[in-house]
Amino acid sequence: MYDRYDGLIFDMDGTILDTEPTHRKAWHEVLRRYDMCFDEASVIALNGSPTWRIAQHIIHQHQANLDPHELAEEKTALVKMMLLDSVQPLPLIEVVKSWYGRRPMSVGTGSESVVAEALLTHLNLRRYFDAVVAADHIQHPKPAPDTFLRCAELMSVAPQKCVVFEDADFGLQAARDAGMDAIDVRLL
Template identity: 65%
Template sequence: MYDRYQGLIFDMDGTLLDTEEGHRQAWSEVLAKYGMELDLQAVIGLNGSPSWKIAEFVIDSYQVDLDPFKLAQEKFEIVESIVLDMVKPLPIVEVVKSYRNKRPMAVGTGSMHGFAERLLQHVGLRDYFSAIVGADDVQNHKPAPDTFLRCAQLMQVAPASCVVFEDAPFGLQAAKAAGMDAVDVRHL
């Protein structure tokens, strides 16, 4: 179905892996320490963003004087243990399996690189991908095209020959800005 593309790029959280509940639980624990809650409807538009951007949004919403990077770090310190216990691959993994050794594939995620590596290893998918680009690998995050352009570069495939699989508006915008076709996995 995707044979016309020379490279396949996948978002991780919400596209390849069901990690949402773990991220939500980690945010709830961290924010509770400061008397705050995560408004799920309000942050849904930030899906695909690095944690510090979500922290910045929450801090602005509550108008408190906290460092978004420190808050994101606190969340990061607990999220891995929570997510590892509950992570499950999502149906798009069948596309990954069917293109193994047929096309170069990469993961372009708003999660940190090391976290993505560990999660993919945990579910047995790490070896399917020739490249992983995390939030700490680029300066400009989704909706900027940098994540997906770096994936294409690492796979040695022209951006116009890539297709991106995404579940978030920012990621879909980033794919378009990179000159790549995109598949919204929410509609598959």
């Protein structure tokens, strides 16, 4: 089905790994320390964004005097511990396994590299990917195309010869802006 592509790029959270419930739980725990909460619908709309951008949104909603990068670091540390105990691959990982060795593949994620690398290594999935490009590897995260363009570059594949598997509107926009085909895994 994907023979016409020279490279396959996968978002991580909600696409190949079932991390979303754990991310939400970590946000609830961290925000509780500051007597804050978040509107799940508005945070879900930011799926694919780097953690600091979600923190910035939450801080703005509460008009709190917090640094978004520090709040994001706090959440990242907590979620890293929680995810290693709870995360499982989603069914799309079978596509990864079936194309391993046949096409270069990479992960383009809005998560921080420390979380992405830890999860993929812990689940013995890192070996399938030629590259992992995380939010802290690029200057302009999703919905900018930089994440996926860097994936293509690291795989030595022209962007127009790549397909991106995504579960978030920001990621789908980033793929289109990178000149790549995109598959919305929510529709599979």
